[in-house]
Amino acid sequence: MKSNQIYISLILSLLLNLPALAQVNLPEFPSAIEVEPRVVAEVDTILQGFTYQYQVSNEDVALQDIWIFMVEIKTVNFSATTPFDWDSSNIMRSNISVVTWGANDFPVMITPDSALTGFGVSSMGLPSVNQFFASGYIDLPQGEFDFKKGTNDIFFNSVKGFTIGPVDPPDPFDASTFLDTLKSYTTQSLPLGWITDQTTADKYEGHFSTAQMQLQQQDTTAARSELQTVLQEVEQDSGNVLASEAYALLRFNTEYLLDQLPVTVIPVDIDIKPDDDPNSINPKSKGVIPVAVLTDQNFDATTVDVSTVVFGPAGAQPVHNGHIEDVDGDGDDDLMLHFNTRDTGIQCGDTEASLSGTILGGQAIKGSDSINTVGCK
Numbered sequence: 001m002k003s004n005q006i007y008i009s010l011i012l013s014l015l016l017n018l019p020a021l022a023q024v025n026l027p028e029f030p031s032a033i034e035v036e037p038r039v040v041a042e043v044d045t046i047l048q049g050f051t052y053q054y055q056v057s058n059e060d061v062a063l064q065d066i067w068i069f070m071v072e073i074k075t076v077n078f079s080a081t082t083p084f085d086w087d088s089s090n091i092m093r094s095n096i097s098v099v100t101w102g103a104n105d106f107p108v109m110i111t112p113d114s115a116l117t118g119f120g121v122s123s124m125g126l127p128s129v130n131q132f133f134a135s136g137y138i139d140l141p142q143g144e145f146d147f148k149k150g151t152n153d154i155f156f157n158s159v160k161g162f163t164i165g166p167v168d169p170p171d172p173f174d175a176s177t178f179l180d181t182l183k184s185y186t187t188q189s190l191p192l193g194w195i196t197d198q199t200t201a202d203k204y205e206g207h208f209s210t211a212q213m214q215l216q217q218q219d220t221t222a223a224r225s226e227l228q229t230v231l232q233e234v235e236q237d238s239g240n241v242l243a244s245e246a247y248a249l250l251r252f253n254t255e256y257l258l259d260q261l262p263v264t265v266i267p268v269d270i271d272i273k274p275d276d277d278p279n280s281i282n283p284k285s286k287g288v289i290p291v292a293v294l295t296d297q298n299f300d301a302t303t304v305d306v307s308t309v310v311f312g313p314a315g316a317q318p319v320h321n322g323h324i325e326d327v328d329g330d331g332d333d334d335l336m337l338h339f340n341t342r343d344t345g346i347q348c349g350d351t352e353a354s355l356s357g358t359i360l361g362g363q364a365i366k367g368s369d370s371i372n373t374v375g376c377k
């Protein structure tokens with residue numbers, strides 16, 4: 001261990017652990033708050049969870065170098081990466097858990113009017129509004145000190161602000177409560193400058209309120225659609241009216257919420273080979289298989305988004321845009337589609353084939369019909 005590392009460990013332990021002494025005529029414990037930290041956080045998805053990357057800068061008006069940077073972490077499952085010649089450790093005290101980065105050497109401290117990247121956290125935890133703390137370098141005098149109230153507490157003797165960091169998803173999960181959290185992230189982002197204007201904040205709060213109302217009315221499909229709109233808008237707003245922090249809060253929490261909301265699938269009636277029963281299919285045929293999507297009192301087949309439709313185990317796409325006709329002669333309009341047999345993936349011995357897709361507006365549909373494979377010897 002380098003001597004300066006020992007020194008840092010000593011000061012960290014002083015900052016964290018020493019009881020206040022009530023003696024007179026001792027040198028005061030130095031203040032570590034003469035720093036002007038600005039923190040920019042960006043979040044990316046990885047295979048399992050997220051990476052949080054922090055850029056820490058120290059404004060030119062600062063009088064001290066930043067040599068300790070801490071971010072609140074609201075989960076126990078995370079790992080940290082550090083800039084060159086910095087160390088990281090985890091501290092849990094008084095219900096606040098932080099990852100702590102400390103500079104090992106003078107040249108790597110964040111001097112006034114400079115910035116440093118490389119502070120990273122990987123976690124399954126979702127982005128939330130978390131505190132950060134930054135402390136200035138203290139040249140400790142020798143001997144004992146007079147501890148003013150809190151000066152031996154790094155959570156006190158540091159400059160605090162807000163950034164984003166991971167939080168465990170709520171357990172048990174309640175979608176409406178989660179939407180309250182999303183609304184509060186929107187509200188908190190405005191004064192922090194992560195959302196630049198009230199109109200944008202109101203827009204997102206409106207989406208979340210609407211989704212909440214739709215869920216109360218058991219309309220999961222409408223709520224999902226409202227949340228998909230949020231995902232489209234955060235992409236458009238990213239970098240102009242949304243800073244990276246608000247983008248991460250709104251996007252990744254909305255995506256998480258969508259994952260928790262069940263996709264409802266409308267069951268539809270299909271008729272494979274409308275003129276045929278049983279529906280004989282030769283899997284080796286170079287021809288097409290006609291499939292009708294039928295309209296009934298609960299479902300209008302003319303609303304099907306043909307571009308989304310797939311048929312058979314291999315998911316064949318229709319060979320044309322389909323046409324509307326009353327296939328079954330019951331007086332309402334049905335949708336007639338054709339699929340190349342060889343694209344369907346239907347194999348000898350299969351007894352059923354399914355068609356799926358969505359209607360215009362996004363709701364999923366699925367229907368199946370029996371088949372009888374021939375020409376298989």
Ligand SMILES: [Ca+2]
Pocket residue numbers: 271272273274275276277278279
């Ligand atoms: Ca048929």
Ligand SMILES: [Ca+2]
Pocket residue numbers: 294295296330332
């Ligand atoms: Ca009908």
Ligand SMILES: [Ca+2]
Pocket residue numbers: 295325326327328329330331332333334
């Ligand atoms: Ca019909």
